[in-house]
Amino acid sequence: MAEELLALREQMVAEASCSICLELFREPVLTACGHSFCGQCLARVLGDPPRRSPCPQCRAPVEPGSQRPIRSLGNVTRLTRSLGEVAAWPRCPQHGKPLALFCERCAALVCAFCRDGPEHRQHRVRPAEEAARELRETLQSNLLFLQNQKEKSNCREDQKSEDLLMRVMWELQPVIETFEELQQWMEEQKKTLQAELEQMSQELVNKIEEYKCRVLERQSLLDSVIAEIQEKRDQPAVEFLKDVGRILSRYETGSVSLSTCSAPLGRALGAPQEPGRSCEAAKAPIPEPVSPELQRSIESLSQKSKQVVDIVDTFRVNLWSVIGWGIREQVMLDPETANDYLILSWDRRTVWLGAVKQNVLDTPKRFMHTHSVLGTKGFTSGRHYWEVEVGVKGCWAVGVALESVPRKEPLNLHRSEKVWALQVNGWGQYRAVCMTSEVLALSGRLQRIMVCLDYEAGQVTFYNAKDMRPILQLEATFTEKVFPYFWISSGDSLIWLCD
Numbered sequence: 480m481a482e483e484l485l486a487l488r489e490q491m492v493a494e495a496s497c498s499i500c501l502e503l504f505r506e507p508v509l510t511a512c513g514h515s516f517c518g519q520c521l522a523r524v525l526g527d528p529p530r531r532s533p534c535p536q537c538r539a540p541v542e543p544g545s546q547r548p549i550r551s552l553g554n555v556t557r558l559t560r561s562l563g564e565v566a567a568w569p570r571c572p573q574h575g576k577p578l579a580l581f582c583e584r585c586a587a588l589v590c591a592f593c594r595d596g597p598e599h600r601q602h603r604v605r606p607a608e609e610a611a612r613e614l615r616e617t618l619q620s621n622l623l624f625l626q627n628q629k630e631k632s633n634c635r636e637d638q639k640s641e642d643l644l645m646r647v648m649w650e651l652q653p654v655i656e657t658f659e660e661l662q663q664w665m666e667e668q669k670k671t672l673q674a675e676l677e678q679m680s681q682e683l684v685n686k687i688e689e690y691k692c693r694v695l696e697r698q699s700l701l702d703s704v705i706a707e708i709q710e711k712r713d714q715p716a717v718e719f720l721k722d723v724g725r726i727l728s729r730y731e732t733g734s735v736s737l738s739t740c741s742a743p744l745g746r747a748l749g750a751p752q753e754p755g756r757s758c759e760a761a762k763a764p765i766p767e768p769v770s771p772e773l774q775r776s777i778e779s780l781s782q783k784s785k786q787v788v789d790i791v792d793t794f795r796v797n798l799w800s801v802i803g804w805g806i807r808e809q810v811m812l813d814p815e816t817a818n819d820y821l822i823l824s825w826d827r828r829t830v831w832l833g834a835v836k837q838n839v840l841d842t843p844k845r846f847m848h849t850h851s852v853l854g855t856k857g858f859t860s861g862r863h864y865w866e867v868e869v870g871v872k873g874c875w876a877v878g879v880a881l882e883s884v885p886r887k888e889p890l891n892l893h894r895s896e897k898v899w900a901l902q903v904n905g906w907g908q909y910r911a912v913c914m915t916s917e918v919l920a921l922s923g924r925l926q927r928i929m930v931c932l933d934y935e936a937g938q939v940t941f942y943n944a945k946d947m948r949p950i951l952q953l954e955a956t957f958t959e960k961v962f963p964y965f966w967i968s969s970g971d972s973l974i975w976l977c978d
């Protein structure tokens with residue numbers, strides 16, 4: 480049956496094919512000489528504009544406009560196409576019959592034998608062409624709906640993006656203006672406070688110079704008086720008594736007064752009672768180096784300066800918290816990890832290198848061959864930062880380390896895959912600790928450092944906490960808990976964890 484169907488289809492294809500394009504007819508037309516062609520194929524033969532041309536099949540003349548459409552041949556052509564589609568249908572692997580039916584429940588093609596079988600007998604089964612036509616219409620409807628939704632979504636997303644962009648632009652300008660105004664205001668306040676401090680400093684210098692001059696003058700006068708008294712004291716008795724009354728009357732009162740028992744003798748001998756100008760200057764009290772008023776002014780200005788520094792520091796910390804460095808951590812040192820040469824302060828916020836080993840237990844977490852210590856708290860997510868102060872001398876390193884960092888064998892910082900830190904050596908060179916020994920071009924000596932950890936982004940960033948200038952950024956991929964890390968290699972080093 481299948482072979483007969485295929486042979487019949489081949490005969491119909493031969494009869495329903497255009498001799499020009501050799502394809503099944505599309506909108507067939509009949510010429511006056513009785514031959515059929517596709518409407519578009521014959522139009523190309525007649526040319527543009529149409530002109531008299533020979534028939535492609537019998538060479539008889541074909542006049543423009545003489546051809547007529549053949550609807551019956553068009554129907555035969557459509558039936559031939561359908562027959563070809565049916566012949567091309569796949570066959571049931573079980574029964575060998577065309578899968579010309581569609582089971583709606585199972586959404587599968589079936590043959591006539593499958594339809595009557597127990598698996599599909601209770602299901603609604605329709606001809607495949609009918610089911611395909613209906614499902615095609617359903618898919619087309621769904622397609623139109625989805626395309627409409629896509630266009631609306633694109634419009635919404637585009638509009639949302641535009642709105643967000645405009646919002647960012649509108650918010651960017653006030654931020655820039657705010658920081659510029661803040662910078663200008665801070666510069667003005669800096670100049671004002673600096674001028675007050677310089678004025679107070681100059682006033683204090685003047686007072687100190689005045690005090691020194693007064694002291695030198697007083698010392699010079701006292702030296703003269705002492706020399707005169709010593710000279711008089713060593714004279715013979717007769718010569719000594721001639722004018723001893725004058726000496727006693729000159730220095731009987733004031734800060735250089737002589738013995739009170741000598742005062743009556745001076746007056747009894749009739750010595751002059753008016754002291755000289757130099758005597759009065761010698762007896763005058765020495766002024767205080769700093770007057771109480773000036774001292775109060777200095778203390779007030781000092782307190783004001785400290786308040787300004789504290790407020791700016793608090794503002795900087797709060798600003799950084801808002802901008803995005805997450806949580807400010809109050810890091811404390813873990814004594815169970817500290818090398819036995821390291822000494823921790825009672826509050827576990829300061830560490831330095833001792834001269835001898837400490838009497839401590841060898842715990843599993845303790846570093847034994849490197850002067851290292853970890854913070855007590857580790858991190859497995861989020862963004863965190865903390866600040867440390869370091870001494871102006873010595874060798875040290877601050878940063879982060881993985882929990883699995885080696886504890887019982889020597890640790891080469893510049894070959895370790897578990898430490899990311901900023902290090903300074905004895906020559907004052909700053910280096911990156913991250914499988915490298917790159918020397919950093921930094922001017923001056925760092926004192927306060929901010930260490931910033933972004934766990935998800937895999938970044939460890941170091942800032943100069945004095946002016947918030949970036950020092951170094953190291954990249955990593957964290958897959959385990961990360962701890963604050965500290966290393967000291969010289970006795971004059973000191974690391975202090977800031978509040």
